[in-house]
Amino acid sequence: METLWSPTKTGDRGGKWFLSVLALIAVAAPILNQAVPASSPAHLSAYGITLIGKYLCYGMLALAVDLIWGYCGILSLGHTAFFSLGGYAIGMYLMRQIGTRGVYGDPVLPDFMVFLNWKSLPWFWNGFNHFPFALLMMVVAPGLLALVFGWFAFRSRVTGVYFSIITQALTYALMLAFFRNDMGFGGNNGFTDFKDILGFDLHSDLTRVVLLITTVATLAATYLACRTIVESRAGRVLHAIRDAESRTRFLGYPVESFKVYVFVFSAVIAGIAGALYVPQIGIINPGEFAPINSIEVVIWVAVGGRGTLYGAIAGAVVVNYAKTYLTGAFPEVWLYAVGALFVLVTLFLPRGIIGLVQTRTKR
Amino acid sequence: MSARDKKLELEGLTVSFDGFKALNNLTLSVDPGELLCIIGPNGAGKTTMMDVVTGKTRPDSGTARFGSGNNLLEMSEAEIVAAGVGRKFQKPTVFERLTVFENLELALAGTRSVLKTLRARISPEQDNRINEVLGTIGLSGRRFELGSTLAHGQKQWLEIGMLLMQDPELLLVDEPVAGMTPQEIERTSELLLSLAGEHSVVVVEHDMNFVRSIARRVIVLHEGRVIAEGDMDKVQGDPKVIEVYLGV
Numbered sequence: 001m002e003t004l005w006s007p008t009k010t011g012d013r014g015g016k017w018f019l020s021v022l023a024l025i026a027v028a029a030p031i032l033n034q035a036v037p038a039s040s041p042a043h044l045s046a047y048g049i050t051l052i053g054k055y056l057c058y059g060m061l062a063l064a065v066d067l068i069w070g071y072c073g074i075l076s077l078g079h080t081a082f083f084s085l086g087g088y089a090i091g092m093y094l095m096r097q098i099g100t101r102g103v104y105g106d107p108v109l110p111d112f113m114v115f116l117n118w119k120s121l122p123w124f125w126n127g128f129n130h131f132p133f134a135l136l137m138m139v140v141a142p143g144l145l146a147l148v149f150g151w152f153a154f155r156s157r158v159t160g161v162y163f164s165i166i167t168q169a170l171t172y173a174l175m176l177a178f179f180r181n182d183m184g185f186g187g188n189n190g191f192t193d194f195k196d197i198l199g200f201d202l203h204s205d206l207t208r209v210v211l212l213i214t215t216v217a218t219l220a221a222t223y224l225a226c227r228t229i230v231e232s233r234a235g236r237v238l239h240a241i242r243d244a245e246s247r248t249r250f251l252g253y254p255v256e257s258f259k260v261y262v263f264v265f266s267a268v269i270a271g272i273a274g275a276l277y278v279p280q281i282g283i284i285n286p287g288e289f290a291p292i293n294s295i296e297v298v299i300w301v302a303v304g305g306r307g308t309l310y311g312a313i314a315g316a317v318v319v320n321y322a323k324t325y326l327t328g329a330f331p332e333v334w335l336y337a338v339g340a341l342f343v344l345v346t347l348f349l350p351r352g353i354i355g356l357v358q359t360r361t362k363r
Numbered sequence: 364m365s366a367r368d369k370k371l372e373l374e375g376l377t378v379s380f381d382g383f384k385a386l387n388n389l390t391l392s393v394d395p396g397e398l399l400c401i402i403g404p405n406g407a408g409k410t411t412m413m414d415v416v417t418g419k420t421r422p423d424s425g426t427a428r429f430g431s432g433n434n435l436l437e438m439s440e441a442e443i444v445a446a447g448v449g450r451k452f453q454k455p456t457v458f459e460r461l462t463v464f465e466n467l468e469l470a471l472a473g474t475r476s477v478l479k480t481l482r483a484r485i486s487p488e489q490d491n492r493i494n495e496v497l498g499t500i501g502l503s504g505r506r507f508e509l510g511s512t513l514a515h516g517q518k519q520w521l522e523i524g525m526l527l528m529q530d531p532e533l534l535l536v537d538e539p540v541a542g543m544t545p546q547e548i549e550r551t552s553e554l555l556l557s558l559a560g561e562h563s564v565v566v567v568e569h570d571m572n573f574v575r576s577i578a579r580r581v582i583v584l585h586e587g588r589v590i591a592e593g594d595m596d597k598v599q600g601d602p603k604v605i606e607v608y609l610g611v
């Protein structure tokens with residue numbers, strides 16, 4: 001009966017493919033790293049494990065942006081702010097786990113605070129020695145910021161390019177704030193030199209494998225959650241808002257509430273992605289807030305295929321793979337390459353890589 | 364009939380855009396079950412009147428009441444819809460990237476909150492209702508096609524269908540037959556006539572033959588005010604009307 005009334009539901013082959021690839025990574029990567037000896041060419045190094053983990057975190061960030069941009073027409077150019085906040089939340093926990101193993105050996109204060117001659121922990125660092133609290137904050141911090149920001153912006157009916165501009169301003173302002181030493185987040189060095197998470201050594205291969213599997217599982221779960229949303233009637237309301245916002249309002253839908261909800265949900269996904277990213281990469285600093293990063297995320301989504309969810313994730317992986325390669329080979333061309341890519345995709349592939357694949361397979 | 368029994372009551376409404384008065388002390392009322400036609404030259408303020416009733420535009424002065432004691436000027440667009448006012452826009456706007464069926468689904472009366480729409484399912488009765496409306500608007504065969512594929516007249520019909528799904532007490536219909544073929548126009552008048560009685564209907568239209576075919580009471584607007592009122596013959600014979608509108 002459901003397939004009868006929802007033609008948009010049919011043909012989700014792409015989603016099945018995507019989930020199969022995730023399952024394959026979750027099974028194959030640990031085996032190739034743990035069971036295959038390091039001397040074998042089939043061995044997957046710790047570096048490789050971390051690289052895949054990083055790409056998947058970016059994929060999750062792209063998923064968050066696609067949910068609001070592809071389905072509801074909200075173009076956020078500030079999503080790395082939420083990503084970074086999630087990263088800082090887990091970073092605070094990791095800093096407190098260092099304990100006496102820091103350079104100054106202070107049992108409570110992280111090194112940068114000792115260096116700044118601080119005598120005690122700022123109040124907002126309380127609780128971060130507990131992992132569950134850090135988990136809570138990586139959701140609450142980005143979610144709350146998105147709620148307050150979205151509430152004011154959407155209530156005042158800020159839309160389109162104006163919304164994009166103020167989200168850029170938001171992430172820029174946060175970057176400047178986090179650069180300041182007296183904010184208590186380590187200034188321009190941010191957090192690094194992490195030792196362990198929940199007692200497990202962050203530098204061991206096994207911990208890295210577990211982090212990767214956690215990332216894969218979280219990505220699959222958030223993807224399924226997003227898909228459930230876009231396939232529900234609420235998802236069709238989001239489509240409607242993108243197509244004709246004021247018409248949706250005159251059907252009686254509280255358009256602002258829909259936008260606030262989906263914006264907050266998207267920000268939380270971005271925050272979780274950031275929190276998975278930091279322990280694998282081993283560093284978080286204010287550079288993550290840089291406005292250009294948020295623009296790159298939008299490019300990943302456009303390249304993959306806006307409004308497809310898994311396409312956005314694929315776009316993030318493909319573009320970042322290219323980036324890893326290009327910045328290694330010719331570092332100075334990356335910004336031009338990504339700009340050119342965006343122009344090409346906008347002009348010739350309005351539905352991204354996924355659109356291209358779909359038209360090919362239909363023939 | 365006392366004032367309380369009116370379905371819609373507008374009194375002394377004034378709307379200015381940069382000093383220009385789109386509505387100028389407009390007063391009119393609609394009875395329950397009545398089909399009221401509003402005509403008037405371009406820029407007379409017909410659409411602006413609907414904008415005020417649906418909460419899109421707030422007037423500088425005046426009052427607007429709906430049913431028993433709803434003060435429309437203090438309600439949001441969504442609250443006004445929930446209270447039972449539906450509108451068809453002058454420029455048809457259907458959701459282009461949703462199917463015809465999904466357009467109607469979103470217009471279904473009831474569920475509007477975020478969390479409820481997340482879990483909403485179409486009940487068999489609602490499915491029947493949608494199919495019934497699809498038949499009424501002649502789009503049964505195109506239910507799974509995207510809104511963007513419809514011809515202009517069909518979009519008008521889909522808009523009317525979306526209005527029917529909401530089952531409002533008061534229907535505001537702005538230029539329903541623009542772009543329709545003569546057969547489509549005829550079906551539209553049949554439909555609007557069948558709706559009156561159970562619903563109050565306000566139709567704005569330039570097509571005089573169409574207005575004549577459905578009109579009982581006609582109101583003529585000019586420069587934001589009512590200049591004549593009565594049945595079609597009376598209005599068409601009114602010298603003021605002839606001067607500003609029909610005569611030219």
Ligand SMILES: Nc1ncnc2c1ncn2[C@@H]1O[C@H](COP(=O)(O)OP(=O)(O)OP(=O)(O)O)[C@@H](O)[C@H]1O
Binds near residue numbers: 384406409410
């Ligand atoms: N948002 C606005 N800002 C400025 N002027 C406006 C606005 N909306 C309407 N007007 C002006 O108010 C006047 C009344 O417009 P309205 O759309 O109500 O006319 P109408 O009777 O519906 O005309 P038509 O038959 O052409 O649809 C017009 O002169 C119009 O230009």
Ligand SMILES: [Mg+2]
Binds near residue numbers: 409410453537
């Ligand atoms: Mg008009």
